[in-house]
Amino acid sequence: MTFSSPARRALTLSLIGATSLLAASAAQAEPLPSYDPAKADQITQPNITDLAPFDPELRRIWAQHIGFDAFNYAVAPALLYQQMYALAIDPADPQYVGFDRFNHGRDLARPGYAAFKSPNADTLYSNAWLDLTRGPVELDVPPTGSRYYTVNFQDFYGNASNISTRTHGNDGGRYWIATTTWQGDVPAGVTLFRVTTPYVWILMRVLVSSEKDVPKATALQDRFILKTLTPPTTPLAPGNVPKPDVDTPMGTLTILDWVERNVGHPIGEEAYLHQFERIGVGGPIPLSEIEKDPPIVAGLDQAFKESRLVARDVSRHSTPDVVNGWYLPIALARYGFNFVKRAGHHMIGTGPNVAEENFASVTNTDAAGVRLDGNTTRYTIRFDPPPPANYFWSVTAYNLSNRELIPNPTGRYLIGDRTKGLRTAKDGSVTIQIQADPPKDKSNWLPVAKEPFYLIMRNQGPKDEVLDGKWQPPGVEPVTAGKP
Template identity: 25%
Template sequence: MRELATSAYHDVVRPNVDTLYSAAVIDLSHHDVLVDVPVIKDRFWVFPFYDVYANNYANIGSVTNSTAGTYILRYSADHGHKPGVQLGGEKEDGSRLKCDRRHIQGYINAPTPYGIIITRYAVKEGTPEDMAQLHALQNQTHLHTLKKHINQHTAPPLTISMLNSSLSSDPATKLMQLTARIAPHNPPRDTADLGRVTHMLNEAGIHPDGSYQPPRGVNLTAAYSASQKEISAAITQPQNHITLTHGWTSLSSTAQGDYGTNYAMRAFVAYSGYLALDASQALYPSYSASANKKNLNLGPQQAYIFTFGSKPPLDETGFWSLTAYDAEQYLVPNPLDRYALNDRGNITYANGSRVYGDASDSSRGDASFQLLVQPADVTPPRNWTANWLPAPKGGGDFYLTLRFYAPTETLRNGSWSYPVVQKGPAIVA
């Protein structure tokens, strides 16, 4: 993706407008893959590796102080290694391992032969010069297939025909058919859970031979309702969330990004933030005025004010944003084409000075500041314009996502005081 997402972008729910994405679908059934990582300075970046079930099993990037160079992505079951990052490309004599004349920085061991990479490069200023630098980084990021050292084909090649041919036009049936084709060749990482997973798939009509037949005598509407209740209940379980201050909550580290056998939380996150990063890379705290309602609501002349007691504490390359989404979880159309407020913009203190201004100007200290969320068709006074995040026109249900990239421990454990949220009349001139 060469440009940031806009309200016209509907490929995934809740896209961020903080990073440019580069995406690749991965097939390790017959080849390994060389991943060339360019030199990236002074900005957040991450190469997140996901298995076929959207588990973020490995990351290389600025948070982990990863080194530029070449990594070998391989199916872990072929080599007997645990999934994840395996740094070091040295031979027994101490010299660097080379592959196709490249020095190897390490290995990425994938738990499934199929998967995906969604690389994220942080946008700093969003100027033409900044975007040109990002495009150059994208152009220097390369993938190459590499013949396996062992003659073992663990799955059929992932082809366009496999993903598209002879599938139902009904979206739900199509999804089940596609799952049936993929599941037999991509077992769960926890092999001890294979029997339970296979049983559940069979109950759903997905069979080991790759076929799908809707289960007989099952009320699918009732089954769907039951699954939604289980998914909704999962987030309330103490092990799956962290209670923060002022009505905010966050997912626990075991319920975000990499889920193990916590399938209900994987489904929960997929619904509201597909392909989320794990908690070491980013936090996605949520606010709700009601324990039973995760979306927010505004009347035509109402607003939310978010009062930050101080700037969020982040690691060196970290940054934050607050993004609004409509009831369908897509970016909100608005006259400013503004989809988020963040530390790279022009948000101001009450006296009009910038919260994130010249680094050499320390006169402002770390004072409190406020952000305004109100409908896109209710324009606030000029002194609020820089801090206004437009919600859907006319009000109604919508969602907000607060993101912290490269978060510090004080953000993760809740010791930082999260913003106070107040709902009231819209602010007008």
């Protein structure tokens, strides 16, 4: 049977349409649930390391691909290991206090703050690393009155949880911090708080209302107490753990290998991590053997460079959720299998909190997508209404070049609901002026430098209308030339 050209075209279009419908239907179908091979007859899972190609060039290509995934996965745990080494392992480091001890910051973050980038300018920070390998560590939280605080726990993969004003109130209490696998009896009057990894970082924040309030806040810091209940038999020390080398391929893989053997990983990531055994991570092949294989070393070197390029790019566009130029903190500090997102976030900085605790939005452009630059433009943000927060809100400016607070003659680094003399319009709106040169009325002035900058809007304890998107941040608007 033959078809005329019109008929042939009609049949072709019909088949294309049917194929498209089938493809769309398939695309919308949910993946089938996983199955357990152990429940089938005669099916077993071999526990052996996979093969690598024998041809040198193919081995280089293979190592480059495997290495890219490994280095991307390693960004968060390697950076957190570097911090743990400084604070809790190396006595020669200026930050060192050991495990289960607080290192309290006694001053508000200011330009040149060295601990990490993009810091709050209105909270005091305290750091501690807990060693839970032998059992729980006790945390005593004092009553904090009306003062906001959060004891933010970060596991070795950057996932966050909190004992805070939001989650546990301000009455204080005794808490045993333990892993999910610990089994034991908890004394009366003590609350068990479970975390995921046997080494966990605390980044504590205590709100400060002004410079005059700092002594009261520091006195409160000292009343947060950590108690080691069972000291480890072999404390970690520079001689028995890897060096904190996060800037080379082999240094990073050495750290990741230590993490897999001593910290573990979330259930469900076994297949992903199994492939790394062949490049010396978590398996029977030591990294010293990998270093003797030039094609693999060449592939890993290239993978390391490429993974960092991707992570840095993602760090500038770390979420698809953008409103009026602001990147919203969706899935921040809760990463699941989103390893690229996790790497990008940690290239910005370690220690982010979950959106329910701190809805921190970031922008480096105005509402039209033009880069913020204090050398060429003045800006305003009009909040109508201001950010709905249970505790406080603020907008802070940072230099884009070094991600630090911006020096200015007034010593003002943020504008927020606690800014002294903040002007509110009759309709309840608040307009912030953002510029390098002082305006006539400095009440709502947020100083910046004559160079590119970015803003972080923090909403501590966001209300429901923020979390469900009913309240959205307004765009940063350039000021028309000639206006004050």
